[in-house]
Structures are given as structure tokens and as C-alpha cells.
Amino acid sequence: MGFKSYCFKKSLWVFHFGGASCNNCDIEILDCLTPRHDLERFGILLVGSIRHADVLLVNGSINTHDKERLIEIYEQAPKPLLVVAIGACGCTGGIFADSITFAGPVDKVIPVDAYIPGCPPKPEAIIAGIVKLVNK
């Protein structure tokens, strides 16, 4: 592993995009940054601007409205970018898969690098998923 990929793995900055979800996965993602399951000790920071992000966390099923915005956000991020789909809605559409406004789970819209299933996934599961992503 070269110097560049070592530095990339040790400092991942996360941007959270919430699709049309029930917001439980949002709460669990924010839970990972609280003192109990502290993620900053791995160098992971939550950033506010997509131009600073290395990992795009997408949760929620994607609406027809959200689809263009997700594609725009994906193109605004500087590459290399890793995309993680969180929750049952992000992976397959979950309970929203039969609705009229459903525009496909996340991997129909942008390429995904890791899937973290669960409804909602526990913070430990999210951490395990991020570790698997980093070690890939």
C-alpha cells in the first residue's frame, strides 16, 4: 500500500446525503459520531461541503426528485470517491420499493462501493461496514 492510499485510508471525510427515508438511518449515522462509538479516532470527520468529501453516505430510497440531485452531488465530488449505501432502503428500496415515486435503489443511480443492510443498521454494523470498505 503506497503512501497516497495510506493517507487516504487514515483520513476519510464523510458527507451524508439523505434520500427519501424515514430518517432512522440518519439518526444511527449521527450516533456513530457521538462519544459512545467515536469515529473521529479513525480520522473520520463529518464535513459540510461535498467538495471536501471522500465518502458519500447515501441512505433512503431515492425519489424521482432526489435522483437528479444525487447525480449532481456525485458529479460535484472530487474523485477518488467511495459511495456507501446504508439501510434496507438504500440497498434495495426497503418498504418504499412499490411506491409510484420510487426511482430505483442507490446502485441504479450511482456506482456503489459498499452496502450496509439493516433497518436501521446498528452503529456497530455501520462501523464494521466502513472497516470492510477501508480494508478493500
Add this chain to the structure above:
Amino acid sequence: MAVDLFYFLVFPGLLFAGITGGFLSWFDRKLTARVQFRKGPPLLQPFYDFFKLLLVKETILPKHGSPVTFLLAPVFSVFGATMAGVFILLPLFNITTGFRGDLLVIFYLLTIPSFSYIIGSLASGNPLAAVGGSREMKLILSYELTFLLVIAGVIMKCGQQFDLHSIIKTQQAASPFIGSVSGVLLFIVAVFCIQAKLALVPFDMPEAEAEITEGIFIEYSGASYAFIKLTKYIMLFILPSLLAAILLGGFRLDGIHILWSILKVLGIVLLLTLIRNTNPRIKIKQAVSFFLIWMNLIAVIAIVLIAFGY
């Protein structure tokens, strides 16, 4: 000529100030984590961040706005911070004696990073960045006068001498200026001015407002953002060093005094971090009235006390 390049680029210049600033930034993040009952990042985390931004991420230029100014602004801010750092640290480490009036040159050079942030944010063509830029402008208008009053107070106390070397020597011959009542008042005012200059909470409204979409730096990515981070690391080192030089008696580099010198800088960074972690972010008009009314009042009281000899 070669000696000057060495001073600028290596020893108290870019390399030394960058590395020390990186360690101080780690200290700030680790202390923040401990205050919040969590563990913090590992020791080399600021350097991982810097190298990841410099080497791995690509730099995206904005479509609207001017790309040349956008890319030159971080270069100017690194240059300004390094120049100010060299002029502060050379008399502080007793390498040269500076020149007459270099305190005022340092004061002007320290405004270059803030101005380049504003120019860069306005060149990025993003309305949120423009809001952040206008907030930074208002913040500069308010704290610069107060900082100048602190410097004026220190110059008065030292018998009308304008260079940093003689201010340090006066304090080391007698007692540090903070030992007097007016020194304590000037120190309190100066800590708040540094908090605003470094854009730390409670004064970080240009940077993280536009609600957490990172205000003035919203369009920066990759190598240009790496230079902005480098500027912040350098400023986190040189501003507490300037405060240690004008109010706390400077550094003495023999024997046990090396430990006291390190503790002076770490103590000021500790104070900045603790203020950062216990306060909410305030609105820009509250910040303007805080500096223009209350801090100026305290600084003027301190100057009056100096004129009477306290």
C-alpha cells in the same frame, strides 16, 4: 541571500511552522475529544489530512467566478502567514534582532491570510461563499482595531519601542507584562482577538455558517484546500507565539526555560480550545458589538492604567 531563503523556507519558516502547527492542531482536536468524553484522533492525523488533500484528491475549478484568483488565493495566504511567522519567530528564538518597527509589519502581514480567504471566497462564484466572505469582512473590521489597541498598549508599556526584540528584552530584564493589572486586561482582550482571527467558535460564523455548509471554503477541494489547511496550522502556531512574545516574556532557550517556553504556547492553545468547546456560535452583529464596544472599552481602560503607571 541563501540564509534568508533558509529562514523563510526551512527553519522558522514554512517547514518548521507547518510541522509545529500540525502538532498544535492535533493537540486542539485531542483536547476537544477528551472534553467530550471520547478518544481523539491519532498523533499524525493533521498530516494525514494534509497529504490526502494534496496528493490524492483532485482540484475542481468553479464554473462561474474566476479560476485564476480562486487558485491564487490559498498561495497568497500561505505566503502571508509564513512571512509573518518568520518575522515573529526570528526575534523570539534570538536568531536575529529584527528591525525597528517590525511589530507593525507583523500586524499588517497577519491580515493577508484573512484577506485572501475573502478574495478566494468571492472568486468561487457560490452565493453561500459570498455570504461567508461578507461575514469575514465584518469580523475583520471589528477585531483589527482592538488588536491594534493591544499592540499600542504594549508599546506604551515598553517605553515607546517599536521592535519585537526590545519588547522581549524589556520583559526578560524586569518582569513579564502580564504581571500587572493592565497586562491582565490586555491579555484577555488579545485572547479574544486571536480567537476571532483564527475563526474558532464563538467567532466561526464565516466558516461554518450557511449552516454547516462550510461558508467561505465551500468550493475548495484537493490541493488548494490543502494550502488553506496549512495556513491554518501555521496561524495556530504563530499567533500564540506572538502573544507569548508581547505579553508573556518571550522564549528563553537555556536549560529549564525551554520547558516554560513550550508550556506558554501550549497554555494559550489550551485556553483557545477550552473557549472553543464551551461556547455556541454567535451572530455576526453580536460579534461586531462585542469587539467594537466591550473589548475596545477594556483595552482603553488598560491603556489609561498604563498611562498612570499600573
